[in-house]
Amino acid sequence: MSTCPVMTTNTSKTKHIKGAIMLERQGRQLRRGRHPYRPLVLGTALAMASGLLLAGCGDDDSGTGSDGKETITFWDNNGGPDRTPLWQGLIADFQSANPKITVKYVGIPAASVQQKYDTAVAAGGTPDVAGATTSYLGGLVAQQALEPLDDRAKTAGLESKIVPSFVDSVRKVATDAKLYEIPTSANLDVLWYRKDLFDQAKLKAPATWNDFFTDVSKLTDAQKNQYGFTIRGGAGSIFQLLTEMYSYSGVNSFFDTSGKSTINDPKNVELIQKIAALYKKDTPAADVNNDFTKMVAQFGGGSIAIMHHNLGSSANNVKALGADKVAAVPLPVAVSGTRTIVPNPVDGLVMFKASKHKDAAWKFIEFISQKSSNSTWNKTVGQIPANTEVTSESWVQDQQPVRDALAAINESGTVSVQAPYYLPEFSAITKTDMGPLFQKVLLGTMTAQEFADTFATKMTEAQAKYTKRVGG
Amino acid sequence: MNAMISTVRRRPRRWRFEARNRPEVLFPLALYLLFTLIPFYWMLVFAFRPTGSNAILPTDLTLDHFRTVWTGLGFGIFFRNSLLVGVATLLVVSVFALSGGYALARYNFGGRKVFLLALLCTQFIPGAMMLIPLFEIFRQLHLVNNLWALVIAETTFQLPLSLILMSGFIRNIPIDLEEAAWVDGCSRFRGFLAIVLPLLRPALVAVGSFAFIGSWNNFLFALMFMSNQSKFTIPVGLSYTLGEFDVDFGALAAGGVVAAVPVVLVFAVVQRYLVTGLSAGAVKG
Numbered sequence: 001m002s003t004c005p006v007m008t009t010n011t012s013k014t015k016h017i018k019g020a021i022m023l024e025r026q027g028r029q030l031r032r033g034r035h036p037y038r039p040l041v042l043g044t045a046l047a048m049a050s051g052l053l054l055a056g057c058g059d060d061d062s063g064t065g066s067d068g069k070e071t072i073t074f075w076d077n078n079g080g081p082d083r084t085p086l087w088q089g090l091i092a093d094f095q096s097a098n099p100k101i102t103v104k105y106v107g108i109p110a111a112s113v114q115q116k117y118d119t120a121v122a123a124g125g126t127p128d129v130a131g132a133t134t135s136y137l138g139g140l141v142a143q144q145a146l147e148p149l150d151d152r153a154k155t156a157g158l159e160s161k162i163v164p165s166f167v168d169s170v171r172k173v174a175t176d177a178k179l180y181e182i183p184t185s186a187n188l189d190v191l192w193y194r195k196d197l198f199d200q201a202k203l204k205a206p207a208t209w210n211d212f213f214t215d216v217s218k219l220t221d222a223q224k225n226q227y228g229f230t231i232r233g234g235a236g237s238i239f240q241l242l243t244e245m246y247s248y249s250g251v252n253s254f255f256d257t258s259g260k261s262t263i264n265d266p267k268n269v270e271l272i273q274k275i276a277a278l279y280k281k282d283t284p285a286a287d288v289n290n291d292f293t294k295m296v297a298q299f300g301g302g303s304i305a306i307m308h309h310n311l312g313s314s315a316n317n318v319k320a321l322g323a324d325k326v327a328a329v330p331l332p333v334a335v336s337g338t339r340t341i342v343p344n345p346v347d348g349l350v351m352f353k354a355s356k357h358k359d360a361a362w363k364f365i366e367f368i369s370q371k372s373s374n375s376t377w378n379k380t381v382g383q384i385p386a387n388t389e390v391t392s393e394s395w396v397q398d399q400q401p402v403r404d405a406l407a408a409i410n411e412s413g414t415v416s417v418q419a420p421y422y423l424p425e426f427s428a429i430t431k432t433d434m435g436p437l438f439q440k441v442l443l444g445t446m447t448a449q450e451f452a453d454t455f456a457t458k459m460t461e462a463q464a465k466y467t468k469r470v471g472g
Numbered sequence: 473m474n475a476m477i478s479t480v481r482r483r484p485r486r487w488r489f490e491a492r493n494r495p496e497v498l499f500p501l502a503l504y505l506l507f508t509l510i511p512f513y514w515m516l517v518f519a520f521r522p523t524g525s526n527a528i529l530p531t532d533l534t535l536d537h538f539r540t541v542w543t544g545l546g547f548g549i550f551f552r553n554s555l556l557v558g559v560a561t562l563l564v565v566s567v568f569a570l571s572g573g574y575a576l577a578r579y580n581f582g583g584r585k586v587f588l589l590a591l592l593c594t595q596f597i598p599g600a601m602m603l604i605p606l607f608e609i610f611r612q613l614h615l616v617n618n619l620w621a622l623v624i625a626e627t628t629f630q631l632p633l634s635l636i637l638m639s640g641f642i643r644n645i646p647i648d649l650e651e652a653a654w655v656d657g658c659s660r661f662r663g664f665l666a667i668v669l670p671l672l673r674p675a676l677v678a679v680g681s682f683a684f685i686g687s688w689n690n691f692l693f694a695l696m697f698m699s700n701q702s703k704f705t706i707p708v709g710l711s712y713t714l715g716e717f718d719v720d721f722g723a724l725a726a727g728g729v730v731a732a733v734p735v736v737l738v739f740a741v742v743q744r745y746l747v748t749g750l751s752a753g754a755v756k757g
Contacts, residue, residue, distance in 0.1 A: 073699070080712045081544050081723050106701050109711035112691075119696050123607035125616055127699070187717070293719045301526060312717020319523050 070360045071102045075116075077131035077347075079107020082315065086380050094367045101360045114139070121145040128355040129364055132181055133345035138173045138422050140350065141180050147351040148178040152362050158182065158369055162386050165409065165416055169346045173422050175470050180350055182369050183386040185378050187344035188405040189243040190328040192299060192307045192317055197226075205329045209248050212306070212332050213274060219305035220282040228282040230304045231275060235291035237438050238430040240308060242419065243331060243342040245271045250334030252415045254459070259467060261459035264452035267335065272441065272448035279442045288442050310344055311401055314382035328401035330408035339414045345421065348386065378402075384409070425462040433458060515732075518725030537726035541709070545723065547730055549702055550709040555734070557619055557694075557705060558684045561626040565634050565683035566676055568627070573638025574664065578647070588639075591632040599629060603696050610697055621697040622705070626687040634679045641675035642668065677745035685735055706731045 076087050084107045091103045106127065108116050114136045120126045121143050132140065140146050153159045159167060159179070166183040174180055191212070193205055197219055206212035216228030232240045242263075249267030256262055279287060284298065292309060299307040300320030308331070317326045333339045349365045351358060367373060374387040379395045384406050390396070397403050408414060420426050434455050440446035521527055522534045541547045576584065606625055607616065615621040645668055653663035691707035698704055710731060713724040739746070 075699070078716045080715045081540050081720055082715070082718075084712070085544065104700070106699055107712060109695070109708065109714065110716035111711060111714055112695055116695060119603050119607060120699070122604050123611060125607065125611060125699060292717070293714070296719065297721065310717060312715075316718040322524075 069100050069102060070357050071104055072129060072355070072357045072360050072364060073104045073106060073127035074364065075127045075130040076105065076107045077113045077133070078110040080110070083107075083381065086377065090368060090373055090376065093373070094364055097367065098360075098363055101363060103364060117145075118143075124354070126352040126354050128352060128357050128361040130350055130352065131184075131347065132350045133347045134169050134173050134181070134421050135345035135427070137170070137181055137350070138424065141174045142424065145353055146180045147353045147355070147358065148176075148180055149182060149351060149362075149365070150179045152366075153179055153182060156366055158366065161371075161388055162369070163384075163388055163391070163409075165343070166346045166348075166386050169343060169418060170348065172418055175422065181346070181348040182350075182365050183346045183348040184369060184374060185347045185381070185383040185386055187310045187312055187347070187383055188330065188341065188409065189240065189308065189310050189344060190330055190401060190405060191332075192309060192313070192326060192328045192401075194302075194305050194321070194325060195327050196325045197305045205327065206306070206332050207329070209271075209332045209335060213278075216278060216282045216306060225303050227284055227304055229278055229306050229308075230290060230295050230298050231279055231283050231287040231442065232292065232295055232308070233279075233288040233290050233439055233442050234294070235431070235435065237290075238434045239342075239419070241272070241275070241438060242430075244275065244308065246340050246342050246417045247331040248334060250336040250338045250340050250415070252338075252340065252417055254417060254420050255463055259460065259463050261456035261463065263459055264449070264456040269448050269452045272452060276441050276444075276448060288439050311383055311405060312381075314399075314401055328404065330405055339408060339411055340417055341408065341414060342417050342419055343409075346386070347383070420459070420463065423459075423462045423466055425458070425465075429455070429458045429462065512732075515725045515728050518721050519729045521722075523722050537720075537722035538730070540720070540723045541713075541727045541730060545709055545712055545727070546701065547706070547709050547727060550704055550706045551730065553619060553703060554688055554705040554707075557622045557626065558687045558734075560619075560623045561630065561687040562680045562684040564623060564627045565630050566680050568631055569634035569638040569679050570669075570672070570676070572631075572635045573642050574668070576635065576639035577642035588636065591635055594629075594632045599690075599692055602628075603692070606693075607696060615697075617698055617700045617703055619698075619703060622687070622690070622693055625693045625697065626683070626690060630683045630686050634683065637679055638672075638675055641672060645671050674745040677742045681738060681742055681746055684738060688731075688735060 074087075074091070076083065084105075087105055087107075091105055094103060095101065117126075117130070117132075117136070117140060121140065126145060137146075150159075162183050163186070166186055167179065169186075170179060170181045170183060171177045191206065198205065198215075201215075201218055203215050203218065204211070206215050219228040220226065231237075245263070245268040248271040249265055251262045251265050251268065254262060262268070279285075284303070286294070290298075292313070295307060295309060296313045296316050298304050299309075299313075300316060302321070311328070314328075330339070331341070349368060351361050351365065355361050368377070369387060371387055371389040374385050375390045375393055375395070378385040378390065379393075379399075382399060382402060384402060385391055385396070391406060396406060409416075423429075434451075437446060437451050437454060441448055441451045517528065517530055519537055520530050520533045520535075522532060522536065525532060575581075576588065602625075606621075606628075610616050610618075610621045610624075615624070649667050649671075650660075650663045653667045654660070658666060688705075689707060690705075691711065694705040694708050695711075698708075706727075710724065710727045713720045713727055
């Protein structure tokens with residue numbers, strides 16, 4: 001094959017010829033009426049159009065108008081297709097009742113809410129009111145970003161209308177024991193189970209841990225891709241494991257009187273061993289990486305008989321399986337017969353210290369916490385209402401998971417073991433440090449005892465630092 | 473000349489013809505394609521099948537999830553915002569990459585190599601580290617809650633790589649072409665516009681595509697610098713479907729389809745330039 005020498009050598013002459021050809025092309029384009037810089041002209045036009053449109057998207061922070069109308073900004077800590085319309089409805093009701101206050105709603109995706117709040121606090125862009133849970137409330141309090149609400153709640157007579165254990169959870173998060181969050185709802189870990197599969201196997205919902213392990217074994221049929229249980233081995237595994245451990249052991253505190261962690265109590269270790277023994281025998285092998293989305297999807301897909309999650313997945317479970325096929329029971333009672341629960345973070349509303357409209361912000365918080373709003377909210381999302389006037393409403397009795405969870409909380413013998421959310425290291429220990437180690441336990445490369453000892457050491461150290469800091 | 477061009481064109485045709493009959497080439501490619509397309513198939517199935525359905529084939533179709541994301545979640549607004557920010561970033565990055573890339577390629581100034589090294593080093597800085605300083609700057613400029621903040625932040629992070637790519641590409645265009653234009657009476661700027669710019673089309677497509685797609689997919693800046701429901705972009709909208717306790721898989725998949733369509737279209741239109749632009753800038757630079 002012959003190759004043109006002009007193509008293989010880049011002689012200066014060739015380049016000059018190419019340049020001349022290009023200039024000639026420009027001339028031809030001009031003669032045809034096409035401007036040679038058409039892309040440039042188009043680009044400039046496009047840039048100007050984008051610029052004009054973007055310029056129209058300016059700042060519109062909260063403030064007070066010339067007519068005396070106030071605008072407050074509210075950040076929803078769990079914005080989404082179900083909750084955003086609900087909030088917008090409540091905001092519309094509030095604005096009707098308070099025509100001089102406008103609430104600007106901003107939905108924050110739940111997965112990034114802590115980062116968004118921390119950035120806003122650090123850089124000075126906080127809203128007036130925001131949704132928050134006790135899991136990250138301590139961090140906000142430590143940054144001195146929040147307004148204490150004790151006096152306002154007392155004046156409004158609000159504190160007495162809130163479930164006392166929820167108020168207690170909120171106060172325990174702050175080192176000064178002040179009320180930085182008005183609780184609106186709470187959650188509880190439950191065992192979701194397939195009623196139809198239980199009926200077929202002639203089993204009852206597990207009331208004790210022995211029942212649970214027996215049921216899980218009986219409901220497993222790996223040949224048919226049906227498993228008795230699904231373990232949360234991925235993100236969020238540790239909090240769930242803690243609720244199981246304390247529910248099983250009946251140990252009533254995370255620390256003993258000397259400040260030593262109770263996580264490696266023999267009964268807690270026993271539970272870890274029993275759960276790890278279920279892995280791949282009565283659970284899918286993929287469970288080692290299960291976060292709650294995969295777990296809920298598996299359960300909704302119909303291959304799992306029992307799933308440990310909280311009331312939050314209620315809508316997903318009912319939508320996927322139908323209300324007649326799914327039910328929930330609180331975690332079983334301890335081997336000692338005591339019901340021990342580790343409460344989930346309490347959800348509520350906080351007011352930021354930097355707010356320039358604190359009275360308007362409080363009016364909004366008060367409105368959302370009152371009976372009708374609290375009822376509407378919790379009825380729709382399927383959570384436990386914080387307002388005591390709502391807990392006796394008929395819908396609470398009609399929603400079986402909420403009714404049973406509330407009954408478990410209110411049982412006279414129930415022991416509530418508060419997770420130490422006040423420890424700044426708690427989140428890192430449970431999420432970053434211990435999550436991968438629990439996967440090792442499931443995979444058999446670490447013993448339950450080693451895992452529990454490591455966990456306990458970290459918690460004891462964190463507690464000691466905290467005690468020293470607060471001068472205990 | 474014509475014979476020469478036809479020789480050049482014939483080569484890929486012959487290769488394609490040969491490849492068609494070579495299973496050892498086609499089989500791995502088919503496997504790879506299957507591996508790549510299965511997640512897309514699942515996304516489409518989830519987006520179009522009703523909630524509660526476990527059908528693997530799209531038999532019972534619904535547009536409910538699209539309604540949820542478009543009207544319920546406000547994807548219409550998020551889509552418009554993403555498009556505006558993407559196009560503006562594309563234009564700003566292209567203009568700066570062209571001018572800066574030309575300077576780096578054609579002028580030999582003191583500290584040029586250090587500057588290039590510094591550009592490269594900026595690629596190792598994660599965006600999250602710059603959040604608070606950028607937020608502070610934008611707050612002082614009254615740009616928080618303004619889409620220009622996203623354009624500026626995106627441009628800041630995309631420009632270094634774009635400059636490096638563009639300068640490499642411009643360096644591959646012989647200076648003799650411009651000299652020929654200057655000899656014919658062109659100014660440097662006119663010579664650049666008339667000679668260099670048309671030859672940079674593949675590079676512009678590569679740089680522009682990266683800028684647009686990078687901006688289209690950025691979640692962090694959109695969430696952090698915007699605190700207004702009407703200013704969020706598509707990635708923020710997508711994350712709304714992942715709740716604290718529940719996930720709307722149908723809406724997530726439908727949102728994924730809405731988010732993927734512009735990117736797929738952009739790639740479909742520009743892919744032939746993209747390969748040329750990237751290989752020319754990267755390999756010969």
